[in-house]
Amino acid sequence: MHDILVLYYSRQGSTAALARHVCHGVESVPGMRAKLRTVPPVSATVEAPAPAVPDSGPPYATQEDLAQCAGLVLGSPTRFGNMAAPLKYFLDGTSALWLSGALVGKPAGVFTSTQTMHGGQESTLLTMMLPLLHHGMVLVGLPFSEAALGTTQAGGTPYGASHVAGASGRAELADTERELARALGARVAALAARLCRDD
Numbered sequence: 348m349h350d351i352l353v354l355y356y357s358r359q360g361s362t363a364a365l366a367r368h369v370c371h372g373v374e375s376v377p378g379m380r381a382k383l384r385t386v387p388p389v390s391a392t393v394e395a396p397a398p399a400v401p402d403s404g405p406p407y408a409t410q411e412d413l414a415q416c417a418g419l420v421l422g423s424p425t426r427f428g429n430m431a432a433p434l435k436y437f438l439d440g441t442s443a444l445w446l447s448g449a450l451v452g453k454p455a456g457v458f459t460s461t462q463t464m465h466g467g468q469e470s471t472l473l474t475m476m477l478p479l480l481h482h483g484m485v486l487v488g489l490p491f492s493e494a495a496l497g498t499t500q501a502g503g504t505p506y507g508a509s510h511v512a513g514a515s516g517r518a519e520l521a522d523t524e525r526e527l528a529r530a531l532g533a534r535v536a537a538l539a540a541r542l543c544r545d546d
């Protein structure tokens with residue numbers, strides 16, 4: 348079995364909901380297993396010590412999870428059109444992996460949740476790709492051969508999966524959003540499976 352790391356930050360649960368559907372997509376590919384991980388919150392004023400294990404939800408990701416994965420699907424809420432600080436903080440701690448080239452050639456995809464339809468999903472997804480490109484990862488998006496991409500009245504973009512959480516921040520995922528999150532997980536896993544076979 349090869350692991351696809353599904354690594355996300357979520358405060359209100361929407362990005363976490365997308366992450367679970369990405370995992371279903373990963374696990375639809377024979378030989379591939381989803382490894383769901385999160386990152387601790389960060390404080391604006393002091394370095395806040397996090398418990399080793401979160402009170403609920405999946406464990407916190409380690410550098411080793413990244414080094415060992417066959418592919419990565421990275422998720423963040425949109426914050427002012429960009430990824431959330433806790434995820435960026437985690438990525439900023441990956442210099443050793445960059446130096447060793449541990450992620451070079453591995454496939455990666457991205458997903459996000461916003462409050463509003465035009466609140467910056469694409470800018471968030473595109474900017475989430477930048478550190479992954481610096482790491483030499485091979486980026487995977489969503490093609491329009493995924494029927495839901497052409498019909499969605501909610502989230503879902505060619506750059507990655509997405510969800511519009513609405514004013515409450517708690518809207519259920521639309522069917523198209525679920526479908527596209529699953530498709531993204533499956534695409535990253537299928538490419539990783541092919542690359543693993545070729546090694």
Ligand SMILES: Cc1cc2nc3c(=O)[nH]c(=O)nc-3n(C[C@H](O)[C@H](O)[C@H](O)COP(=O)(O)O)c2cc1C
Nearest residue numbers: 357358359360361362424427428461462463466512
């Ligand atoms: C500091 C901050 C900035 C935000 N910026 C945006 C934004 O630029 N566009 C948007 O539509 N929603 C924005 N939101 C709302 C979140 O993206 C949205 O509620 C998202 O679904 C939260 O994901 P989560 O449930 O995984 O935490 C922002 C929220 C916070 C706290």
